[in-house]
Amino acid sequence: MKKTLAIILALVMAVTMFAGCGGVSTGAPDAQAPAEGGLKLEGKNIDTEPVKMAYIPVSTAGATTEISQYAADDIMLKYPNVEITFFDAGYDPTQQASIVSQCIAQDYDAIIMECTDDVAMNPLVTEAENAGVVVITTNMACSAVHTAYLSNYSYDAGWLIGQLVVEDIGTEGNVILLDCPAGMTAGTLHGKGFQDYIEQNSNLQLIDYANIDGFSTENANTAMRDMLTKHDKIDAVYGMSDDIAMGAIQAIEAAGRGDEGILVYGSEGMPNAITAIRDGSMKATAWSDRYSLLSLAFNIALLHIDAGINGAALGYTETPSVSLPFQPVTSDNVETMVPRVRYAALQD
Numbered sequence: 190m191k192k193t194l195a196i197i198l199a200l201v202m203a204v205t206m207f208a209g210c211g212g213v214s215t216g217a218p219d220a221q222a223p224a225e226g227g228l229k230l231e232g233k234n235i236d237t238e239p240v241k242m243a244y245i246p247v248s249t250a251g252a253t254t255e256i257s258q259y260a261a262d263d264i265m266l267k268y269p270n271v272e273i274t275f276f277d278a279g280y281d282p283t284q285q286a287s288i289v290s291q292c293i294a295q296d297y298d299a300i301i302m303e304c305t306d307d308v309a310m311n312p313l314v315t316e317a318e319n320a321g322v323v324v325i326t327t328n329m330a331c332s333a334v335h336t337a338y339l340s341n342y343s344y345d346a347g348w349l350i351g352q353l354v355v356e357d358i359g360t361e362g363n364v365i366l367l368d369c370p371a372g373m374t375a376g377t378l379h380g381k382g383f384q385d386y387i388e389q390n391s392n393l394q395l396i397d398y399a400n401i402d403g404f405s406t407e408n409a410n411t412a413m414r415d416m417l418t419k420h421d422k423i424d425a426v427y428g429m430s431d432d433i434a435m436g437a438i439q440a441i442e443a444a445g446r447g448d449e450g451i452l453v454y455g456s457e458g459m460p461n462a463i464t465a466i467r468d469g470s471m472k473a474t475a476w477s478d479r480y481s482l483l484s485l486a487f488n489i490a491l492l493h494i495d496a497g498i499n500g501a502a503l504g505y506t507e508t509p510s511v512s513l514p515f516q517p518v519t520s521d522n523v524e525t526m527v528p529r530v531r532y533a534a535l536q537d
Contacts, residue, residue, distance in 0.1 A: 230321050232497030233298065240271045242490055243292045244483075245285060245302040247329060249277040251404075251432070252459045253479055256531055260483035268491065280403045282306035282372070289313045292322070299323040299490035301483070304331040306372040318501040323493040325486050326508075328477075330376040334508050336493055336500035339486050341477030342512035346456045347382025347429070349475050349515055351390070354425045357452055357472060360391035362424035365416055367409050367433045371400040379429035379456055396420055401433050409436025410443075417444045423451050431455035431462035431474055438470050458518050460532045466523045475515035480531055482513065 233240060244261060246254070254275070261273040276292075278285035282305040292300055293316060300322055304310045311333040317324050324335040328343065354364060364387065368380035380398075387393040397420065399412040409428060417423070417440060426441075428434030434455030441451055455462045458476030465471035493499055500508065518526045527535050 228319065228321065228499075228502040230497040230499065230502050233494050235268055235270060235491055235495050238270060240268070240299075240491070240494055241295075241297045242271065242273045242299040242301060242487065243276055243288070243297050244273055245276045245278055245288055245292075245300065247278055247285075247303045247305050247404075248280050249275055250279075252461070252532065253457065255533065256479045257483055259531065260480050260487065263484065264487040264491075271491070273487065278303075278305055280305060280370070282309035286310065286313055289317060293317050293320050297322060298494045299325065301325045301327060301486050301490060303327055303329040304373075304376060305329070307331045307375050308372075318499055321499065321502075323490050323499045325490055327482060327486055328377070329373060330508070330510075332375075334500055334505050336505075336508075337486070337489050338508045338510040339482055339489075340510070340512050341479070341482055341515055342378075343376075343429075343456075344378035344382035345512075346475040346477070346515040347379040347384070347427075348386045349382075349517060350379075350427050350454045350456065350473070351383045351386025353454065353473050353517060353519070354427070354452070355387065355391050355393070358393075358424045360393065363394050363396045363420065363422050365397045365413075365420075365423060365426045365437075366395060366399075367412060367426065367428040367437060368398065368400050369404065369429050370402050374400070377429070379427075383427050383429075393424075396423070401428075401436075404430045404432050406432045406436040406439070409433040410440045411436075413437040413440035414444065417441065417446060423449070425452045425454065425472075427454045429456050431457050431459040431471075434471060434474070435461050435465065438465065442470075456515065458526070458530050460530075460534050463518065463523060463527060463530065463532075463535055466518060466520055469520070473517055473519040476518045476526060476530060477515050478513065478529075485511070 276288045285305045310331045314333040325337045328340045330338045369377040397416045401409045426437045452472040455474040462474040
C-alpha cells in the first residue's frame with residue numbers, strides 16, 4: 190500500500206486548506222484504530238486491486254456535472270484501478286435510495302453522495318456504513334453518522350448574498366427568497382443564512398418565500414410570476430441556486446418589469462450565472478469550488494479504503510465535517526473568476 194502515505198499527506202494538506210477558510214469538526218473517539226468490538230474491515234491496495242466508487246449527486250442533469258467529471262477523471266488518471274461511476278438520482282429520494290441499495294449489494298467500496306432527503310437516506314447510509322462501505326456526503330448532508338461530510342457551507346452562501354444585498358440596496362426594502370426543495374432545508378442552509386443576515390443587519394422585509402421543487406428554472410419562473418402579481422415593490426430576489434435565479438429573471442422580464450431595477454442573486458457560479466452577470470441581468474452569485482471539494486472527497490474515500498476503515502469501524506459518534514466558504518462573483522470580478530470556475534463553455 191505504497192500510496193497510503195501520499196494520500197494521507199494530500200488529505201492533511203487539503204484539510205488544512207479547507208480549515209483555513211472554513212472549519213473542521215469530528216466526533217471520532219479515536220481516529221487511530223477501530224472502536225473496541227466494532228466493525229472490522231480489510232484494506233485494499235489501491236495500486237493493484239480494483240476499487241469501485243459511486244458518485245450520486247441529487248441530479249446529473251445540471252452543468253456542475255462537468256466539473257464533477259473533471260475531478261473524477263483526474264482521480265482515475267492517478268489511480269488506474271479506481272472506477273468512479275456516476276448515478277443520476279433525478280432529485281428523487283426513492284430513486285436515490287434504490288441506487289444506494291444497489292451499490293451496497295454490488296460491493297462498492299465507497300459512496301459519495303448529495304442527499305436528496307435526510308429522513309429517507311438515513312437508514313441506507315447506516316446500512317452502507319455497517320456493510321463496510323465508506324460513505325461521504327457532499328453539500329447536502331444527512332444526520333445519520335457516516336465517514337465524512339464535505340461542503341461548500343451553504344449557510345455561508347446565504348449570509349454572503351445577504352451582505353451583498355444590503356450593500357447594493359441598503360437596509361430598507363422588500364426582498365424575496367426562492368429556496369431549495371422543502372425536504373432539503375435541514376441540510377441546505379442558503380435560505381437560513383440569507384434570512385439571518387438580513388434580520389440581524391437590516392430592516393429589509395422578506396415579503397415572500399417559496400421552496401422550488403427540483404431546483405427547477407421552470408418552477409422558479411412559475412413561483413416568481415405569482416409573486417410579481419402580488420407585489421408592486423420588489424427590490425431584490427435571492428434564488429438559492431443559479432437555475433432558480435434564472436427562473437426569477439425570466440419571470441421578471443416576461444412580466445415587463447425588467448426596468449424596475451429588481452436585483453437578482455444566485456448561488457454556485459454556474460455558466461448561466463456567469464453569462465447573466467456579464468450581461469447585467471443577474472447582480473451576483475456565490476461561487477463554490479466543486480472541483481476541489483470532490484477531489485478531496487475522492488481522496489478521503491481512497492484513504493479509508495486503503496486503510497480498511499470507515500465511520501462505523503472507527504466508532505464515530507458524529508460525522509466529521511470539513512467546510513469551505515463561498516466566494517462572491519459580481520461584475521467587478523467576473524472576468525477574473527471565469528478561469529477558476531473551469532466550465533469549458535466560458536473559456537476563451
